[in-house]
Amino acid sequence: MSQHPLQLSRRAVLQSAGALIIGVCLPVRGVFGQAREAAKLFAPNAFVRVGADNTVTVIVKQIEFGQGPFTGLATLVAEEMDADWSMVRAEHAPADEKIYNNLLMGPVQITGGSTSIANSFEQMRRAGAMARTMLVQAAANSWKVPANEITVENGVIRHAKSRREGRFGEFAAAAAILQAPDPQTLTLKDPAVFKLIGKDDGSVKRLDSVAKSDGTALFAMDIREPGMVVAVVAHPPRFGARVASVDGTQARAVPGVVDIKQVPSGVAVYARTTWPAIRARELLKITWDESAAEKRGSEQIIELYRALAQKPGVLAAEHGDPQTALAGDGVIEAEFVLPYLAQSPMEPLDGYLRWDPQGAQARYGCQLQTADQQAIAKVLGLPAERVAIETLFAGGSFGRRAQHDQQFAVELAEVAKAIGPGRPVKLVWTREDDIRGGYYRPIFVHRLRGVVRDGKIAAWSNTVVGQSFIVGTPFESFGYKDGLDSLMVEGANELPYEIPNFHCDAHIADVGVPTLWWRSVGHTHTAFVVEAFVDELLQAAGKDPVAGRLEMMGKAPREAGVLRAVAALAKWNGPGPVNGRAGGVAVVKSFNSYVAQIAEVSIGDGGVPRVHKVWCAIDCGVAVNPDVIRSQMEGGIGYGVGHALFGEITLDEGRVVQSNFDTYRSLRIHEMPEIEVTIVPSTEKPTGVGEPGVPPAAPAVANALARLPGRARPRRLPLSRSDVA
Amino acid sequence: MAFTIKVNGTAKNVEADGDTPLLWILRDDLGLTGTKFGCGVAQCGACTVFIDGKPLRSCSMPLSAVGNREVTTIEGNSGREAEAIHKAWVGRDVPQCGYCQSGQVMSATALLRRIPHPTDRDIDLAMAGNICRCATYVRIRAAIKDAAEMLSA
Numbered sequence: 001m002s003q004h005p006l007q008l009s010r011r012a013v014l015q016s017a018g019a020l021i022i023g024v025c026l027p028v029r030g031v032f033g034q035a036r037e038a039a040k041l042f043a044p045n046a047f048v049r050v051g052a053d054n055t056v057t058v059i060v061k062q063i064e065f066g067q068g069p070f071t072g073l074a075t076l077v078a079e080e081m082d083a084d085w086s087m088v089r090a091e092h093a094p095a096d097e098k099i100y101n102n103l104l105m106g107p108v109q110i111t112g113g114s115t116s117i118a119n120s121f122e123q124m125r126r127a128g129a130m131a132r133t134m135l136v137q138a139a140a141n142s143w144k145v146p147a148n149e150i151t152v153e154n155g156v157i158r159h160a161k162s163r164r165e166g167r168f169g170e171f172a173a174a175a176a177i178l179q180a181p182d183p184q185t186l187t188l189k190d191p192a193v194f195k196l197i198g199k200d201d202g203s204v205k206r207l208d209s210v211a212k213s214d215g216t217a218l219f220a221m222d223i224r225e226p227g228m229v230v231a232v233v234a235h236p237p238r239f240g241a242r243v244a245s246v247d248g249t250q251a252r253a254v255p256g257v258v259d260i261k262q263v264p265s266g267v268a269v270y271a272r273t274t275w276p277a278i279r280a281r282e283l284l285k286i287t288w289d290e291s292a293a294e295k296r297g298s299e300q301i302i303e304l305y306r307a308l309a310q311k312p313g314v315l316a317a318e319h320g321d322p323q324t325a326l327a328g329d330g331v332i333e334a335e336f337v338l339p340y341l342a343q344s345p346m347e348p349l350d351g352y353l354r355w356d357p358q359g360a361q362a363r364y365g366c367q368l369q370t371a372d373q374q375a376i377a378k379v380l381g382l383p384a385e386r387v388a389i390e391t392l393f394a395g396g397s398f399g400r401r402a403q404h405d406q407q408f409a410v411e412l413a414e415v416a417k418a419i420g421p422g423r424p425v426k427l428v429w430t431r432e433d434d435i436r437g438g439y440y441r442p443i444f445v446h447r448l449r450g451v452v453r454d455g456k457i458a459a460w461s462n463t464v465v466g467q468s469f470i471v472g473t474p475f476e477s478f479g480y481k482d483g484l485d486s487l488m489v490e491g492a493n494e495l496p497y498e499i500p501n502f503h504c505d506a507h508i509a510d511v512g513v514p515t516l517w518w519r520s521v522g523h524t525h526t527a528f529v530v531e532a533f534v535d536e537l538l539q540a541a542g543k544d545p546v547a548g549r550l551e552m553m554g555k556a557p558r559e560a561g562v563l564r565a566v567a568a569l570a571k572w573n574g575p576g577p578v579n580g581r582a583g584g585v586a587v588v589k590s591f592n593s594y595v596a597q598i599a600e601v602s603i604g605d606g607g608v609p610r611v612h613k614v615w616c617a618i619d620c621g622v623a624v625n626p627d628v629i630r631s632q633m634e635g636g637i638g639y640g641v642g643h644a645l646f647g648e649i650t651l652d653e654g655r656v657v658q659s660n661f662d663t664y665r666s667l668r669i670h671e672m673p674e675i676e677v678t679i680v681p682s683t684e685k686p687t688g689v690g691e692p693g694v695p696p697a698a699p700a701v702a703n704a705l706a707r708l709p710g711r712a713r714p715r716r717l718p719l720s721r722s723d724v725a
Numbered sequence: 726m727a728f729t730i731k732v733n734g735t736a737k738n739v740e741a742d743g744d745t746p747l748l749w750i751l752r753d754d755l756g757l758t759g760t761k762f763g764c765g766v767a768q769c770g771a772c773t774v775f776i777d778g779k780p781l782r783s784c785s786m787p788l789s790a791v792g793n794r795e796v797t798t799i800e801g802n803s804g805r806e807a808e809a810i811h812k813a814w815v816g817r818d819v820p821q822c823g824y825c826q827s828g829q830v831m832s833a834t835a836l837l838r839r840i841p842h843p844t845d846r847d848i849d850l851a852m853a854g855n856i857c858r859c860a861t862y863v864r865i866r867a868a869i870k871d872a873a874e875m876l877s878a
Binding site: 065066067068205206208209210211212213214215216217218219221222224230255256273274275276278279344345346347348393394395396398428430431432627628631632634635637638639642660661662666667668669670672674675 | 744745749752753754756758762765768798799800811818819821823827830848849852855856859864865
């Protein structure tokens, strides 16, 4: 390996500025095993490459960890090119915030907030239109005919009058030397003539299915390079503890162990392969300094939050006169408790890094390229532009791979730094590291009060208590202001329901457990609480869960639209129960998408709820890939139902009780409900689907459970807890 | 210690501690990285391989216990059931993140070899040991049924 890591990085030349930045992109080292033709490449911009073999390779700035951006962004490019879908490929973009920034999140390359399609919709189409224009011009020049007489269909460029035609590859070389048009001046297609966007006949297949079905898809866990060592890190048993001393004598004696080093996050064990590193770690004798560690248990934390919930917090939203409305008789009160949750993606955190004083090359499932690049650079004392990141497929994230403090990138760099330059390192987390590693969805307590008058919800008050994971981080600008973290109250401070007297406030608690976003962020808890309490008040008012919601949705047409659609799909006829099965409803707007779900639930073995079926309606604007949207609803529902039933991380005197999938229960195939999805037609701009399927699932299940005989309204998750029934 | 194990029809010599789980021998020593590490305690099924044709969690089988038995990984998964499962997986676009799918495919292939027309309950029993955090279970079930149909056609 004489080649320096930096030579693998792309050299970009910026051509234009503005909302759309297009650069020239040389081939990056792809991870997606398609043809990588060396010659006659046409790369009109940083997002598209056309090969002499007619392949169209789309360079995707968002990470593909399951939610479908490879397919989605490629569809947008291919649509405007009129490409042949069977010749379309995708690969991850290198880390470069000047070209590959998320247009909805500023000058940073980041995947999150279900924004991949939303921020790329126009940009990728313009990139495709630019490629098409240049290929057509090249054909026109070659055939000596006017460009406007040329048509393109399914990857074939044609001049009908002279009966000439050719495929993209024939004109790639000629197009490459043409003057590039300003993409902003190009006319995009009228949605009425879309051929690939919205196509739902099974012909626009996911681009990553083949490699992910035969074991050839490459993940960071699979990297093997000459001279590479595998590292695992022993982390403290309590959050906030630090290494006081370490005796590595026994660990060092394990055959295959290369070295042991103290790093800021713990003690790193390096071995030639993975297993000796894991085994040797168990033999380390570490004394921890726990003087600054969090030593409270989760029940103590919950008690603290309960007490806080009785006091007024920082105001999040208010209208009408909730104080007066809630001062009288007949106030319905409910306290909801939601646990810490681990994201636990199938592939635990892992990554590869090689560095020397000239630069570094990292390869992993990177979700926050710009921030991670800067963090690695800082640890290694390099300028950020000398840190190349090759983004790989990742085995899921659900929020875990995007840390506000670049936890993993920093640890990767520290571990590589500690063993010294020129030594490639693969850092591997085990499942225990993942489940005990913090960065959880925070515990939340919500105190709800409501009044029903004349069959209507007359007043509503919600006090939210939990940790903020953005305060004091670079992500403060995402939503923290004047003592209020909007990510804690999103979904609770603005309801789709018209309630005349409304109040929402919040307390930020100070607890030493690191927390993080978890698939759908604030909506993971606010949707549950709001939809469960609305349901309870509607029941008190004698209203049907669907009709009662619709009555209050006069100013929320898209929420009402999905609710009507799901009620029609499920042939809703009240909550029941019928034959021991009850129906529960929830409707949630999150990440600018609208999702309503109806769950059919009974009591299964051991009193654990059995979710038989979930009907789902989504309005996400223009549906780019309907089948990907359905898959995200299916997966989101499974993720939501699984954690509602079983998900709970508990602390005992600061130590995490759970350690693996035996104790942190995951939904399994026999517990997966049947699912039926309808996509509400829309011409609005497309919005996200990665997260919005999750929030309605838990409250829909809980609202069904509440209608079963002998069951109380669930106030605490997970629903399989013995004290919930 | 030196061991010789049969993997995907070929005898392989490996030098490792006999306690080393087969998973890490396959991945780190033999470069067969299609078999995945997910939990290390036989809870998730991402490491599923065949031992003499039967699905087994390679993370919990020590190298010394393999003996003369035939090990088959996703890289060596072949035959009509394997081909039908792969075709059905792609046809349904089953994978999302994809990390667990090698194990799912191995368990599903073994199921079809044993029961050509599995019922939902057969599928539950055969596949309940394979966790998918993306919850692609609806499509896994459908794809197994598709593959069964392909095989009987």
